[in-house]
Amino acid sequence: MFVCRDEPYWPNEEQSRRDNANLGPIKNKAGQYLTAQVVHRHIEQEPSPVAGSAPVGPLGAPPVFDRLRGLGAAFDDTAEFLWLEEMWLSRSEMQREALSIFRAPS
Numbered sequence: 001m002f003v004c005r006d007e008p009y010w011p012n013e014e015q016s017r018r019d020n021a022n023l024g025p026i027k028n029k030a031g032q033y034l035t036a037q038v039v040h041r042h043i044e045q046e047p048s049p050v051a052g053s054a055p056v057g058p059l060g061a062p063p064v065f066d067r068l069r070g071l072g073a074a075f076d077d078t079a080e081f082l083w084l085e086e087m088w089l090s091r092s093e094m095q096r097e098a099l100s101i102f103r104a105p106s
Helices: 013-018 091-102
Strands: 002-004 022-027 033-037 067-075 082-090
Touching: 013 022, 067 091, 082 091
Parallel strands: none
Antiparallel strands: 002 033, 022 033, 067 082
């Protein structure tokens, strides 16, 4: 997703239009444009920075009875792109983390 000041923007716009990968533009009252581009990447070549920070449990994907459908977000190594990723989250791990935040230090 991109917030653009002067005009709508999509990287490699000509190719992405042929691929029907562009979303937007949406213009706000301040004259900014919101655009987005759908990109498919090979997870082996460019692993997601989101997966390592998600509460999925000690063994990876949570069992079916403990699953919550969620959305994770993280910047890539260059801090230029924000990854948004739909994933299975662990309800019990999220509850454990939430409780640890509210526990008083001992």
